[in-house]
Amino acid sequence: MCFYLIVKQSLQRAPLPGRLTRPYRINMDLYLRGALAVLYVTLTCNGFIIDSRFPVIKDGKTMGSFFGFSVALHKQTKGSNKYLLLAGAPKEKALALWNVNETGAIYSCPVTTELNDCARMDLVSSSKYWHFVTVTVTTVSSPYERVYRLNG
Incomplete structure (x- = not known):
């Protein structure tokens, strides 16, 4: 969560002229939320594997x-x-x-x-x-x- 807050704050700073316009910041925010959701799901979900020992x-x-x-x-x-x-x-x-x-x-x-x-x-x-x-x-x-x- 700390990483998300740091990146979000850096995106909210004033953009350089001609770069990082507002729609781009919104898209980056959505991409970041999606990436964090995928990361959360992959770290918390469990699956099954073939047991090779027994x-x-x-x-x-x-x-x-x-x-x-x-x-x-x-x-x-x-x-x-x-x-x-x-x-x-x-x-x-x-x-x-x-x-x-x-x-x-x-x-x-x-x-x-x-x-x-x-x-x-x-x-x-x-x-x-x-x-x-x-x-x-x-x-x-x-x-x-x-x-x-x-x-x-």
């Missing part, structure tokens, strides 16, 4: 299944309260009951340090398309909603 590594069951092509973190609230990694494997082989070769699969993995503790989730499908190329987790915001009705 990674969670999971291994797929089948080679070539593209296990981990899409990954999402899910919090299970029914039953036991725990976090799960949902990993998609779009080229996973079909179960023996189906008449197709590659249906894709989705795996539920607990957040542990074990490599092979993922379990295939039972989802029914009979198409030949890559399923689970992307994993989407849906969240719900506030309980309020607005309903707009057209024509009545």
